[in-house]
Amino acid sequence: MAMVDDPRPPLPDWVTDAYTALETDITENAADSSQSGMPAISRGQAVDVLCADEDLALEPDDAEYALTRLLNRGYFYAVDDELRVTIPSEK
Template identity: 65%
Template sequence: MSQVDDPRPPLPDWVTDAYTLLSSHMADTETGDGQCHVPAINRAQTVDILCDSDELAVEPEDADYAITRLLERGYFYAVGDELRVTLPSEER
């Protein structure tokens, strides 16, 4: 998701690792129009998944930080109690 002209510093590796881990736990969810399926995960599960992972050594506060950064940077977007993957326009 990082763009060459993006003035923000890149995300730390452990945050992008958290994104990869959460993405692997997502299931397709229908959008409101019923035409498109978007990978999504329940927000309440994300901290548990990250903290219980053998791949990452994070505490709940670290997990919250990673999720917040991923939301702020546009890797995920929130719909109700779900986090959905932001797909590049060519994948829609």
């Protein structure tokens, strides 16, 4: 999800890789879940997902940093303790 008119430098690859991992986890769990509502993940679960991903190999502080950057750039938005994908990919 590139912000075309964004004058800021692009996010580092590892942060966008974290976004991809979380978006995949959120959408897969939403498809597997019978719960209605908006697909979401708690911030704590998001940190756990990122730290458990062997390809990313993030420490908790790095995962928190990535989440903060993604929230600040609008990749996710927060509702209470939940993170939601701003523009879900079409799968």
